[in-house]
């Protein structure tokens with residue numbers, strides 16, 4: 109407890125120690141109280157009226173111009189009064205109160221619901237017109253003006269006169285299942301929007317039935333559409349699709365049964381750690397590099413690749429990981445390649461123009477389509493970036509420079525039970541593989557097979573072996 113501030117808190121508390129100031133007031137328009145009554149309502153009249161209904165729970169009744177603020181002692185009393193309304197001067201219909209300040213929120217009747225949206229991270233110097241532009245882009249019509257939040261005491265919640273930079277506004281509630289994106293750009297700056305009901309971890313909204321980006325499948329009322337051409341009545345890969353075309357030069361893969369897939373169970377080392385699949389290796393490295401050691405050790409023990417992925421997906425990505433993950437994936441696939449002869453042979457044997465493609469809905473690593481959709485859709489219409497396929501293609505290219513497939517599967521030294529020898533072998537094999545990306549001809553190997561012509565590009569730093 110900080111004593112300096114502590115004194116102030118205590119003196120403030122001593123005045124009204126029984127009152128919880130974190131309870132928001134209720135609001136009532138004074139004009140609503142005057143119906144059929146000539147005499148002006150006094151605070152005493154209102155006090156008698158409210159007390160009759162909820163007993164000794166009223167803390168303060170304050171009239172400011174046309175607005176009453178009704179402060180209650182408990183949340184229960186507030187909820188009761190808000191839901192029951194006020195039985196006022198024998199008017200048979202109850203008089204309902206406002207949950208938020210109606211003038212601030214821009215509402216005209218107590219049953220008009222509003223949604224409060226906070227705008228965080230925008231410098232105070234940015235003009236409100238930029239905010240209005242952002243709201244316009246999001247198709248939001250605020251019911252209030254843009255309001256500036258003030259710093260409050262952390263315990264008593266009393267408001268100070270100092271701004272905290274956060275702005276907020278009120279709008280009509282969104283349809284069920286819809287919410288505003290948290291990350292936005294305003295005046296070229298990154299800002300965040302927060303409101304009640306917004307999921308904590310936000311996926312970008314996408315309906316997997318009609319592919320609109322403003323709701324989820326659960327709340328979809330549209331006909332289902334093709335993910336590729338967005339037309340109704342067929343699925344990707346069907347002949348009616350605008351993007352239909354049978355792909356003849358692709359090697360499609362997915363799932364635990366396909367050795368090309370990261371989900372295929374196989375034990376190999378990456379960065380000196382033994383993993384049960386490429387997926388395990390990737391998610392483990394992600395967790396380590398993002399500082400989540402606890403998840404990393406769980407991933408290492410995960411019984412299968414899917415479990416490893418689910419664990420890794422929960423790890424919060426940092427910027428460094430976002431930038432390095434493709435390079436890490438390449439290292440992992442290289443390691444799988446030099447340590448798994450079957451994998452290496454499979455990609456080496458593929459034709460030069462083969463396009464490797466992971467047929468998963470993953471928009472980064474796969475085609476974004478299922479198998480049927482992938483093999484029957486023009487490649488430039490695939491929805492995913494197919495990064496995993498690109499990495500495998502790149503490594504396959506290096507491999508094809510070898511005349512014989514097994515030349516570097518086992519370095520000279522016989523495999524030894526000693527761990528450090530094994531690690532040295534892996535390191536040597538990786539060096540051999542990577543060397544092919546820098547030069548066409550490596551001493552001791554013949555790189556003249558026909559496939560290498562397309563790689564006879566800029567020779568990086570000339571080799572020392574000429």
Ligand SMILES: [Zn+2]
Nearest residue numbers: 315317318328
């Ligand atoms: Zn939909």
Ligand SMILES: [Zn+2]
Nearest residue numbers: 334337349350
């Ligand atoms: Zn289509």
